[in-house]
Amino acid sequence: MTQLKPFPEGFLWGGATAANQCEGAYDADGRGLANVDVVPIGEDREAIITGRKKMFDFEEGYFYPAKESIDMYHHFKEDIALFGEMGFKTYRLSIAWTRIFPKGDEEQPNEAGLKFYEDLFKECHKYGIEPLVTITHFDCPMHLIEKYGGWRNRKMLGFYENLCRVLFNRYKGLVKYWLTFNEINMILHAPFMGAGLCFEEGEDVEQVKYQAAHHELVASAIATKIAHEVDPENKVGCMLAAGQYYPHTCHPRDVWEGLQEDRENYFFIDVQARGCYPNYAKKKWEREGIELDIHEEDLELLKEHTVDFISFSYYSSRVASGDPAVKEKTAGNIFASIKNPYLDASEWGWQIDPLGFRITLNSIWDRYQKPLFVVENGLGAVDTPDENGYVADDYRIAYLREHIKTMNDAVNEDGVVLWGYTTWGCIDLVSAGTGEMKKRYGFIYVDRDNDGNGTLKRTKKKSFDWYKKVVATNGSDIE
Ligand code: P53
Numbered sequence: 001m002t003q004l005k006p007f008p009e010g011f012l013w014g015g016a017t018a019a020n021q022c023e024g025a026y027d028a029d030g031r032g033l034a035n036v037d038v039v040p041i042g043e044d045r046e047a048i049i050t051g052r053k054k055m056f057d058f059e060e061g062y063f064y065p066a067k068e069s070i071d072m073y074h075h076f077k078e079d080i081a082l083f084g085e086m087g088f089k090t091y092r093l094s095i096a097w098t099r100i101f102p103k104g105d106e107e108q109p110n111e112a113g114l115k116f117y118e119d120l121f122k123e124c125h126k127y128g129i130e131p132l133v134t135i136t137h138f139d140c141p142m143h144l145i146e147k148y149g150g151w152r153n154r155k156m157l158g159f160y161e162n163l164c165r166v167l168f169n170r171y172k173g174l175v176k177y178w179l180t181f182n183e184i185n186m187i188l189h190a191p192f193m194g195a196g197l198c199f200e201e202g203e204d205v206e207q208v209k210y211q212a213a214h215h216e217l218v219a220s221a222i223a224t225k226i227a228h229e230v231d232p233e234n235k236v237g238c239m240l241a242a243g244q245y246y247p248h249t250c251h252p253r254d255v256w257e258g259l260q261e262d263r264e265n266y267f268f269i270d271v272q273a274r275g276c277y278p279n280y281a282k283k284k285w286e287r288e289g290i291e292l293d294i295h296e297e298d299l300e301l302l303k304e305h306t307v308d309f310i311s312f313s314y315y316s317s318r319v320a321s322g323d324p325a326v327k328e329k330t331a332g333n334i335f336a337s338i339k340n341p342y343l344d345a346s347e348w349g350w351q352i353d354p355l356g357f358r359i360t361l362n363s364i365w366d367r368y369q370k371p372l373f374v375v376e377n378g379l380g381a382v383d384t385p386d387e388n389g390y391v392a393d394d395y396r397i398a399y400l401r402e403h404i405k406t407m408n409d410a411v412n413e414d415g416v417v418l419w420g421y422t423t424w425g426c427i428d429l430v431s432a433g434t435g436e437m438k439k440r441y442g443f444i445y446v447d448r449d450n451d452g453n454g455t456l457k458r459t460k461k462k463s464f465d466w467y468k469k470v471v472a473t474n475g476s477d478i479e
Pocket of ligand 1: 018315431433
């Protein structure tokens with residue numbers, strides 16, 4: 001048995017979910033409609049999440065998986081007990097904005113929504129689990145999209161500020177780790193998710209995306225400011241969909257392309273961690289005729305209120321090429337890249353690269369020198385329960401083991417400062433990219449299929465006991 005060096009004392013092991021992918025109960029207790037509710041499963045999904053096709057309400061002929069999802073809204077006590085049994089030190093979850101402000105622009109919050117999360121956080125603390133809360137995980141109230149155009153509108157700053165103020169005050173003492181926007185760089189790839197952007201024919205899409213990005217970045221700075229004012233114990237992080245770009249060959253133009261692709265993603269974190277717009281971004285806007293409405297006070301907020309830590313998701317590395325003849329892409333994902341011939345892939349074509357995880361951890365650490373937090377990592381796979389309903393998910397264990405091993409190297413051999421690790425979809429939930437239930441990530445199997453059939457019964461998979469041991473040994477026994 002290989003015995004690894006343990007992770008630093010107090011390392012936050014856990015799992016992660018997002019409200020719209022697990023809660024269901026889309027209209028319970030006064031909850032309002034959000035963008036994430038009206039993205040159906042099936043072929044139109046991609047056009048909708050990328051803002052090319054409008055879907056502002058439920059329509060005949062579609063199935064909307066987030067409506068019920070795995071109904072964690074009504075199962076959270078049972079689910080958190082299972083997380084507790086695995087020994088979770090932290091549980092990353094997100095707030096559904098429309099449970100707190102159903103339309104988004106009200107003055108007063110919805111008490112039932114606030115109470116729901118209060119109960120949930122208290123349940124976590126019963127098991128010694130520290131909540132890690134994403135304030136918005138791809139969600140935006142539908143009313144704010146219809147009336148204001150989502151994050152393209154500067155008024156969003158005020159609505160988001162109200163939400164944050166309410167959350168920080170209400171959950172003071174219950175929550176101290178906060179993330180402002182999930183995968184903030186996904187605005188470039190899936191602008192309806194998160195930013196609530198839809199585009200008109202002939203509109204300058206880049207201009208709108210970067211203006212919305214500016215609003216989110218300032219909103220994130222305002223949130224950081226308020227969080228620290230309300231409770232100096234609060235720690236606020238940004239969140240990046242990470243994954244280092246490799247040059248396709250050592251041809252300098254491929255290396256240059258990789259650097260540029262990395263910058264496109266790091267742009268957001270450069271602002272949130274360093275407090276100003278990088279020169280390469282200003283030059284790009286100049287070149288492309290992008291003119292942003294940026295106020296003097298925005299720049300001050302960005303400068304004064306940088307994040308305390310940097311969190312990110314890692315599923316895979318990516319490849320860039322400066323040669324237009326190199327075209328072969330990784331399979332069907334909005335965030336696809338050139339295919340890496342040295343790597344295997346998941347059933348969904350996501351390439352598997354554990355060493356790329358160590359590389360990514362080191363790159364981000366080298367760039368920012370702020371504590372890191374891995375808040376998503378995992379394998380989406382088809383699970384087939386045996387006649388007793390048991391899933392022997394050795395493939396998932398293998399994926400996680402390899403990644404924890406390289407994460408251990410990053411921490412213990414390279415000296416990367418890392419606060420914690422939460423695996424994505426610690427309980428099976430709806431896929432963000434495809435809307436499927438079939439693409440499972442969990443340690444806990446949930447009986448529900450792509451069409452919404454199933455008893456919702458929870459069953460521990462083989463990986464459940466494996467992860468429990470990993471946590472119990474602080475990552476030193478991962479066999
Ligand atoms: P699914 C694309 C690329 C990287 C991360 O994704 C992504 C996506 C969106 O598909 O999203 C994050 O469910 C996201 C989660 C999501 C998870 O990755 O498509 O923060 O909400 O579920 C996995 O397999």
